Amino acid sequence: xxxxxxxxxxxxxxxxxxIGRSExxxxxxxxxxxxxxxxxxxxxxxxxxLMDQTSVSRPSFYNYFSDTHELIESLLEILESxxxxxxxxxxxDDGDPVALLHQSLAAEVHVCYRCGPFLKxxxxxxxxxxxxxxxxxxxxxxxxxxVIERVxxxxxxxxxxxxxxxxxxxALNQVNASMYVRAFGQRPRSRPGPVLDxxxxxxxxxxxxERWVASRMSxxxxxxxxxx
Amino acid sequence: xxxxxxxxxxxxxxxxxxIGRSExxxxxxxxxxxxxxxxxxxxxxxxxxLMDQTSVSRPSFYNYFSDTHELIESLLEILESxxxxxxxxxxxDDGDPVALLHQSLAAEVHVCYRCGPFLKxxxxxxxxxxxxxxxxxxxxxxxxxxVIERVxxxxxxxxxxxxxxxxxxxALNQVNASMYVRAFGQRPRSRPGPVLDxxxxxxxxxxxxERWVASRMSxxxxxxxxxx
DNA sequence: GTAAATTCTGACAATATGTCAGTCAAACTC
DNA sequence: GAGTTTGACTGACATATTGTCAGAATTTAC
Numbered sequence: 001x002x003x004x005x006x007x008x009x010x011x012x013x014x015x016x017x018x019i020g021r022s023e024x025x026x027x028x029x030x031x032x033x034x035x036x037x038x039x040x041x042x043x044x045x046x047x048x049x050l051m052d053q054t055s056v057s058r059p060s061f062y063n064y065f066s067d068t069h070e071l072i073e074s075l076l077e078i079l080e081s082x083x084x085x086x087x088x089x090x091x092x093d094d095g096d097p098v099a100l101l102h103q104s105l106a107a108e109v110h111v112c113y114r115c116g117p118f119l120k121x122x123x124x125x126x127x128x129x130x131x132x133x134x135x136x137x138x139x140x141x142x143x144x145x146x147v148i149e150r151v152x153x154x155x156x157x158x159x160x161x162x163x164x165x166x167x168x169x170x171a172l173n174q175v176n177a178s179m180y181v182r183a184f185g186q187r188p189r190s191r192p193g194p195v196l197d198x199x200x201x202x203x204x205x206x207x208x209x210e211r212w213v214a215s216r217m218s219x220x221x222x223x224x225x226x227x228x
Numbered sequence: 229x230x231x232x233x234x235x236x237x238x239x240x241x242x243x244x245x246x247i248g249r250s251e252x253x254x255x256x257x258x259x260x261x262x263x264x265x266x267x268x269x270x271x272x273x274x275x276x277x278l279m280d281q282t283s284v285s286r287p288s289f290y291n292y293f294s295d296t297h298e299l300i301e302s303l304l305e306i307l308e309s310x311x312x313x314x315x316x317x318x319x320x321d322d323g324d325p326v327a328l329l330h331q332s333l334a335a336e337v338h339v340c341y342r343c344g345p346f347l348k349x350x351x352x353x354x355x356x357x358x359x360x361x362x363x364x365x366x367x368x369x370x371x372x373x374x375v376i377e378r379v380x381x382x383x384x385x386x387x388x389x390x391x392x393x394x395x396x397x398x399a400l401n402q403v404n405a406s407m408y409v410r411a412f413g414q415r416p417r418s419r420p421g422p423v424l425d426x427x428x429x430x431x432x433x434x435x436x437x438e439r440w441v442a443s444r445m446s447x448x449x450x451x452x453x454x455x456x
Numbered sequence: 457g458t459a460a461a462t463t464c465t466g467a468c469a470a471t472a473t474g475t476c477a478g479t480c481a482a483a484c485t486c
Numbered sequence: 487g488a489g490t491t492t493g494a495c496t497g498a499c500a501t502a503t504t505g506t507c508a509g510a511a512t513t514t515a516c
Binding site: 250253284285286287288291 | 462463464465466
């Protein structure tokens with residue numbers, strides 16, 4: 001028995017067939033949180049209101065999470081693997097780097113569009129807790145490292161101009177994260193098309209040069225729906 | 229009698245010579261907050277601890293601000309004018325657009341480096357209060373609008389390729405804001421040089437094309453200290 | 457010097473959090 | 487299937503922070 005989270009594509013599944021109420025309760029809480037955060041900001045999430053949406057009482061929350069931040073952290077882990085997976089073409093595959101980059105960005109936009117309000121909840125929550133903030137920055141740094149690695153490889157091939165990859169990679173990943181939060185974090189969400197346009201322009205022009213940008217933009221809206 | 233905020237360049241000045249304890253107390257509180265946020269994250273700011281750093285008692289806080297968010301909002305207003313002022317060359321002046329843009333970005337980096345931890349406090353606080361969040365987004369939108377206006381003007385002159393200016397301007401401003409918070413928001417702060425490098429590369433390559441980037445980068449570290 | 461106005465504070469009520477001892481139910485033993 | 491063990495659950499409590507208010511204290515006006 002696994003529970004699908006509405007409109008998010010994220011599953012929180014307890015042990016598939018095993019009985020034990022514990023794992024079910026944990027998934028129950030996580031699902032209630034995700035559902036709540038889809039229509040309310042993180043600041044309105046109290047443990048009281050959250051547990052009202054489950055079958056157990058408020059103190060039971062503390063059997064599974066030490067506080068709301070730890071709960072968010074658990075949800076964040078699920079999200080990270082989802083995003084990384086979509087971003088893999090450019091990071092790992094061989095082939096036209098500009099095409100692969102665009103494909104990866106499209107996939108990332110797609111995932112983040114689908115969980116925008118939750119993404120916003122994470123960044124809001126990160127500001128209120130040191131541990132979660134470290135977790136969030138840790139995730140961003142893992143993304144940075146992956147991008148840096150790819151940039152260095154392409155610099156060695158002469159595809160990318162030789163500049164300090166660290167600061168540019170950091171900045172580019174920041175663009176994405178902050179755009180997703182701002183554009184998709186509150187409903188009604190912005191349409192993903194223009195966001196992908198803007199992000200693609202920044203990544204491609206600052207890494208590979210603007211001569212590639214125009215060709216990508218024209219086919220953009222046809223491609224965006226197909227990925228992932 | 230005006231009080232200078234340590235290492236920030238921001239002044240909170242009560243009525244210059246007038247007596248009246250009210251305005252002095254208000255400035256006293258704002259300065260205490262700024263000082264506190266320089267070395268502690270926003271989440272650790274309680275009204276109790278804040279007012280311990282002033283000469284009056286905790287309930288007095290409510291004579292001046294309805295809560296901590298309103299206090300941050302007041303400090304934000306001071307900051308906005310500071311930043312806008314430095315960014316004016318590219319936005320309003322005539323001349324080589326790439327040079328002016330670089331000059332504006334350098335000034336903005338300079339200001340934001342000087343109040344990095346406070347900037348982080350604002351974004352953290354924005355996540356915990358709807359009104360402050362609206363104020364923060366409002367400020368970002370005013371920046372967006374100014375950039376859009378300039379982009380449209382340069383597109384009309386053929387200096388910038390014709391693309392949807394809204395999404396690109398939004399993305400570019402997001403780069404800056406999020407980089408400032410991440411790089412300068414926690415001590416030890418990153419050095420401003422590489423941050424300016426990365427930001428400049430993104431702005432210049434995505435707006436005017438990468439052929440301008442290299443020339444800017446070489447002179448960068450000599451220029452950065454002189455502006456403003 | 458006295459009255460009016462403003463600023464300040466001690467004490468209170470409200471809300472959310474985290475803890476814990478004790479209860480309850482499932483599952484295991486024989 | 488009765489008794490025991492294990493783990494999940496809950497009511498009640500202690501704590502922390504917030505926001506309010508009536509009255510005290512201080513400044514300003516006359």
